[in-house]
Amino acid sequence: MTGQDSLKTLPLGDLHQKAGARFGGFAGWSMPITYPLGVMKEHLHARQKAGLFDISHMRLFVLSGQDAEVALAKSCPLDPAGIELARSRYTFLLNPDAGIIDDLIVTRLGADRFMIVANAGNAAVDEAELMARAKGLDAKIEPLDRVFFALQGPAAEAALVHAGVDTGDLVFMQGIEPRENWFMSRSGYTGEDGFEVALPGADARSLVEKLLADDDVEWIGLAARDSLRLEAGLCLHGQDITPETTPVEAGLLWAIPKPLREGGPFVGAEALAAAIATGPARKRVGLKAEGRQPVRAGAQIKDADGEPAGEVTSGGFGPSAGHPVAMGYVRADLAAPGTQLFAEIRGNRIGISVARLPFTPHRYRRG
Structure with missing residues (x-):
């Protein structure tokens, strides 16, 4: 088996092939790198109108149970009790040395229920870490099988509404479950206004067809996604942040509540406090x-x-x-x-x- 053959295929891979995508390996997946539009035009289209990105390689987990807040507090430098319903937070899984195992987005969906979005290359490690840190607690970690896409750019909201998706009054870093087995957040990786939507495959195909029928929407590949996030100053795990990088030197302390910078129940708390005291x-x-x-x-x-x-x-x-x-x-x-x-x-x-x-x-x- 060749390296290319061993890559995982996106659920909507056939749609990307029909769209003329050029594929390449990323985090164990065969991903659309560019489309016929080309990297430069794809990038500018996302800035000027609306870019559609297939991010189904990323992993979603539901953390639920009576001790969900406790498990999350042990897992991340985060105050789960302070997260309001439908509010999302950027956070980290740290190792004992305060190195960044992964950066995550956590959204409260209920009193004892959270959605966690993790990076593709770290999904297996993240799942194992989350389960280990929840051991002995009334907390369940459930990986979800969903198509996941991002729609980014100034025309993103209008395109979703035109396709029949009510975006409600969501603002940046808020997330909801608008329909059964759907998750939608107002967030993204480009610096633009936009949304990330996770949904079952059958629903996804129908919605994608509606979105692409809009003249303002174009498929955008991984190459343009990288230039967009780099212009926006957003870190890519595995490059800009790694298990050898602390939030202190990465300039990401803003994501950690001030009381937790001096200690807390999460793994890496002692090392993080020491790194802050020493300075990068x-x-x-x-x-x-x-x-x-x-x-x-x-x-x-x-x-x-x-x-x-x-x-x-x-x-x-x-x-x-x-x-x-x-x-x-x-x-x-x-x-x-x-x-x-x-x-x-x-x-x-x-x-x-x-x-x-x-x-x-x-x-x-x-x-």
Whole structure:
């Protein structure tokens, strides 16, 4: 069996084939990388109208039971009791060293019921960790079998409504179950207003057909999804954040309630408090390259004296920004915006400067 043959296939894979998608492997799945429209036009279409992304490779879990809040508090640096009904929170599964096993979106669906959205490549590890941390509690972790897609861009809400989906009064980082076996949140990975919808396969095919009949909606592949999230300054697990990265150096402490930064019942609490007290030796920053040549993940960063300064973790060209965009980690003393550095690429030096994130403004519907 070849590597390509061993990849999992999306439930709507045949629709992507009919749409002319070019496929590639990602997190164990055969994913649409681009469509005939092309990466640049796909990217701009999502910014200007509405892009449809198949994210069925991602994993949804329902956490339920009388001790669901307790299990969640043990699992993540989160205050479950403080999450209101239909409210979503960005959080993490940490290891004992406060490294990020995965970043998650958690939504309260009921008094003792939560939806957890996890990254595809970490699904098996996440499930095992969640079950281990809920052991001995009245809490059940249930993986869901759903088609999952995102509709992103300024025309996303109108397209969903036109397709017969009532978006209600949802605002950014809220989620509901609008129909039986459906889950819908106002969230996404592009910096644009938009929605993520999980639903049974039969319902998904019908809805996708209706959405694609709208002139404002186009399929968008993984390549454009990456350039969109990079412009928006959003981390990709496995690149910008890893089990060796703490929320402190990643600049993600904003997602952790202040009382929990000093300790809590979650795994990694002691290490997190120590990392906060010590301060980061390196920091995640935006990086802007001189000229038009992008700097890619893995490029080494040097300071003005040629000494090691850090590494690029994500990089490419930003169609909306109009210039190369990147993120990476640099020594804490070099993390101020405007700091001049350079990257080494195949023996060549490319000047880069530390830039503020995001590269393009977020346009979430906050209410």
